[in-house]
Amino acid sequence: MPLFGRKKKEPEVVVAEPEAPQLPPPPPTDERGWRSMEDHRDYLLDQVHQLPAFGQQILDALDLSICEDIESDVDLPGFDNSAMDGYAVHFGDTLGAAEDAPVTLAVMGEIAAGDWSDEPLPPGTAIKIMTGAPIPPGADAVVPYEATDRGTEDVRVFAGAREGQHIRRRGEDVSAGDVMMRSGARVGARDVGLLAAIGVDKVMVRPRPRVVVLATGSELVEPGLALSNPAQLYDSNSYLLAAAARAEGAQVFRVGLVGDDAEAIKQAISDQLVRADLIITTGGVSQGDYDVVKAVMPELGLTDFCEVAMQPGKPQGFGLIGEDRVPMIMLPGNPVSAYISFEAFVRPVIRKMMGVEPLFRPQVRAIATHLLRSVPGKKQFARGLVTTDPAGRRSVTAVGGHGSHLVSSMARANALIVMDPDVDHVPAGSHVPVWMLDEVS
Amino acid sequence: MPLFGRKKKEPEVVVAEPEAPQLPPPPPTDERGWRSMEDHRDYLLDQVHQLPAFGQQILDALDLSICEDIESDVDLPGFDNSAMDGYAVHFGDTLGAAEDAPVTLAVMGEIAAGDWSDEPLPPGTAIKIMTGAPIPPGADAVVPYEATDRGTEDVRVFAGAREGQHIRRRGEDVSAGDVMMRSGARVGARDVGLLAAIGVDKVMVRPRPRVVVLATGSELVEPGLALSNPAQLYDSNSYLLAAAARAEGAQVFRVGLVGDDAEAIKQAISDQLVRADLIITTGGVSQGDYDVVKAVMPELGLTDFCEVAMQPGKPQGFGLIGEDRVPMIMLPGNPVSAYISFEAFVRPVIRKMMGVEPLFRPQVRAIATHLLRSVPGKKQFARGLVTTDPAGRRSVTAVGGHGSHLVSSMARANALIVMDPDVDHVPAGSHVPVWMLDEVS
Structure with a gap:
């Protein structure tokens, strides 16, 4: 059979038309075409991922989320040791000792913290022992200095000892095999101490997300510079959001201002993709003729612009940008809208990336000190000042008006x-849900 | 009269014996020679000072204490501007407009955010206006797009406007001269936004104190290394205190371990003086024969060693070390003693240096879930787990025993x-004071 006869017929290559990549189907909308705040938040959360864990020195793991269960390899204490400075003894040798009837024991030497010997303590003797030093084999009590004459050759003991007194037992704090921290826990200062105590110097944690913040708007001027006409204003959004992201634990790059120019915005975003786990912009996502972010971002990746049934914060944008599909959250440009959007959407996303629970601000109840009005059909967020009485009961008073430009009341x-959208008012004296902004969670 | 006759008798120069510098008189002690926790804390606080303020970029001022009153130089908004995308009009020209009886106005052009013109809007005309753009002189209402046909040459208006509708007034948020922040306030994320909004790029703040942390004890081993005998243990104190100081906002240098050797300790402390605003050590301050910190530190500065009527944490040391009198707080070596001493003494000192109020953990009340016992005559600190019900009421359960070596319960x-010293028990169901460790204050 000629060689070429063995050549198999090549299978016909079917070149499937590559489907254009796209975002997952968006959440449902109501008759106005709006999403609920919760649906939009969950839609974003579904599309961002926890950052991969890496090994970090325990001190630098402070505030990060641990990604492994930590079991202790050691007992704590690691050995029976003295809780006092004094003398290790056989308690039976001290029975009946009293102020006027001391027992005298020969002193065999002394044991400092860190010393170790397997030599048993002979009956009828004592050995000087420091706090934290190991109890020698055979000894079963420690007589503190105060109950002795502090003798060096012989020691006089003025009080009978109980069996086991002033001895800290091996493993009474931690036993080898005990789980010290669970995956997902946030590392606090006392955890750092505990990890060190069991000899752990590094742990796997999720890193701080690198968050790039930009503000758009040609009317904006950098703080510290002069306004060149009375219609300009200072950029506060990029500072506010950079500070808020940093306060959540992100590593923040505030790129600052970009104008309303399409090419400049595309260039600025493209330049940042390489160092960003998340990009946040403000401005340019509404229905206006100058809403250029909404106009140009579809050229750089997969995007989703929508209206959310909330006030403030109705216009929202999201994207997975560039080849690496870097998440980008495009917030409205009014400062209060931007901040409340940060609380509703960006903060949960940053916390998901960091692996920190809970993702959302705990919603607690406070008593309204006055009548609160709301616009039905939208989830309304009003700025409030909460005070807490000594028993922990919270009262809340609205500060500032409803305007989404009122930054002083926000501070x-x-x-x-x-x-909620079905609420049009809350009477004075009633409970109303609040998100506490300044409490750790 | 001869010249020399006018020579006055030189006053005899009294060379005063220079008084050896010393610490201020210590607080009173009780019949046992012990100080109260509060007296010792106040004694330390009296001898440390707020760090000098320096100018810092607002974003880097986050979490620091501001040292000036910040008055706004500007109004916010800085000019009357539109709250909507639409048309600026004279409201009188739209009276009676309705869906079936539109009013038609000539469109004079458009105003974007950042545009500025002094040209008044002629009666009977409209001008397209974007959200945030300045209202032209003469105009007194904005008709949103939705109430128009969005015309470019002429616009048909389908609803009468109210005077002032959709106009944000100059200064309605902030007036020039308003105080935005008071000296002593801590800069939060929303404050950063507010400072930017009024054009402030730098503020005077107190810096993060540089805190050096060392642990002493020749029985200690660095976490991650092997123990060379069973009586050694891992250093947890220096990690715990470094993490706790960092969590308070300090810039921390963890120097780590020094043994029990007098010369090594003196050298290590001397080396650190140049970069320290505060030095914290653990170990070596008790009555034991190996309490070398207590023995050597008087050679390097002014020191104060004492016993405090608290448990744990009785032995305490303080010093002003070296030529620059760098404050040094010498804590006991048991991890729980060290941590509770940090809470009682070091944290308030760090906060005083940073200019952050309140200096002390807010003492709140919680309901004891079970009988709590205390040793009378000492202020007792027990580790507790507080839970809060939805109304904010706190309950507390003790975790772990009283042993000052139990690090797992501390975490x-x-x-x-x-x-307090006069308390020997707290019945189940009664209120007991607690310091919350994980809340911002």
Whole structure:
């Protein structure tokens, strides 16, 4: 059979038309075409991922989320040791000792913290022992200095010892095999101490997300510079969001201002992709003629622009940008809208990336000190000042008006008052849900 | 009269014996020679000072204490501007407009955010205006797109406008001269936004104190290394205290371990003086024969060693070390003693240096879930786990025993239960004071 006869017929190559990549189907909308705040938040959360864990020195793991269960390899204490400075003894040798009837024991030497010997303590003798030093084999009590004459050759003991007194037992704090931390826990200062105590110097944690913040808008001027006409204003959004992301633990790059020019925005975003786990922009996502972010970002990746049934913060944008599909959250440009959007959407995304629970601000109840009004059909977020009485009961007063441009009241607030779309008012004296802004969670 | 006759008798120069510098008189002690926790804390606080303020970029001022009152130089908004995308009009021209009886106005052009013109809007005309753009002189209302046909030459208006509708007034958020932040306030994320909004790029803040942390004890081994005999243990104190100081905002240098050798300790401390605003050590301050810190530190500066009526944490040391009198706090070596001493003494000192209020953990009340026992005559700190019900009421359960070596229960706790020296027990169901460890304050 000629060679070429063995050549198999090549299978016909079917070149499938590559499907254009796209975002997952968006959540449902209501009759106005709006999404609920919760649906939009969950849609974003589904499309961002926990950052891969890496090994970090325990001190630098502070505030990060641990990605492994930590079992102790050691007992704590690792050995029976003295809780006092004094003398290790056989307690039976001290029975009946009293102020006027001391027992005298020969002193065999001394044991300092860190010393180790397998030599048993002979009956009828004592050995000087420091706090934390190992109890020698055979000894079963420690007589503190105060109950002795502090003798060096012989020691006089003025009080009978109980069996086991002033001895810290091996493993009474931690036993080898005990789980010290669970995967997903956030490393606090006392955890760092515990990890060190069991000899752990490094742990696997999720890193701080690298968050790039840009503000768009040709009317914006960098703080510290002069305004060149009365219609300009200072960029506060990029500072506010950079600070808020940093306060959540992100590593923040505030790129600052880009104008309203399409090419400049595309260039600025493209330049940042390489160092960003998340990009946040403000401005340019509404229905206006100058909403250039909404206009140009589809050229750089997969995007989703929508309206959310919330106030403030209705126009929202999201994208997976560039080849690496870097998540990008495009917030409205009014400062209060931007900040409340950060709380509703960006903060949970940053916490998911960091592996930190809970993702959301705990929603707690406070008593309204006055009548609160809301616009039905939208989830309303009002700035509130919460005070807490000594028993922990919270009261809340709205600060500032409803305007999404009122930044001074935003700084004065310590909570967001949350009124669901079916609420049009909350009477004075009633409970209303609030998100506490200044509490650790 | 001869010249020399006018020579006055030289006053005899009294060379005063220079008084040896010393610490201020220590607080009073009780019949046991012990100080109260509060007296010792106040004694330390009196001898440390707020760090000098320096100018810092607002984003880097996050979490620091501001040292000036910040008055706004500008109004916010800085000019009357539109709250909507639409048309600026004279409201009187739209009176009676309705869906079936539109008013038609000539469109004079458009105003984008950042544009500025002094040209008044002629009566009977409209001008397209974007959100945030300045209202032209003469115009007194904005008709949103939705109430128009969005015309470019002429626009048909389908609803009468109210005077002032959709106009944000100059200064309605902030007026020039308003105080935005008071000296002593801590800069939060929303404050950073507010500072930027009024054009402030730098503020005077107190820096992060440089805190050096060392642990002494020749029985200690660095985590991650092998123990060379069973009586050694891992250093947890220096990690715990470094993490706790960092969590308070300090810039921490963990120097780590020094043995029990007098010369090594003196050298290590001397080496660190140049970069320290505060030095913290653990170990070597008790009555034991190996308490070398207590023995050698008087050679390097002014020192104060004492016993405090608290448990744990009785032996305490303080010093002003070296030529620059760098404050040094010498804590006991048991991990729980060290941590509770940090909470009682070091944390307030760090906060005073940073200019952050309140200096002390807020003492709140919680309901004891079980009988709590205390040793009368000492202020007792027990580790507690506080839970809060939806109304904010706190309950507390003690975790772990009283042993000052129990580090695992310390990590599990989120509060310290505080029992004053005159308390010997707290019945189940009664209120007991607690310091919350994981809340921002």
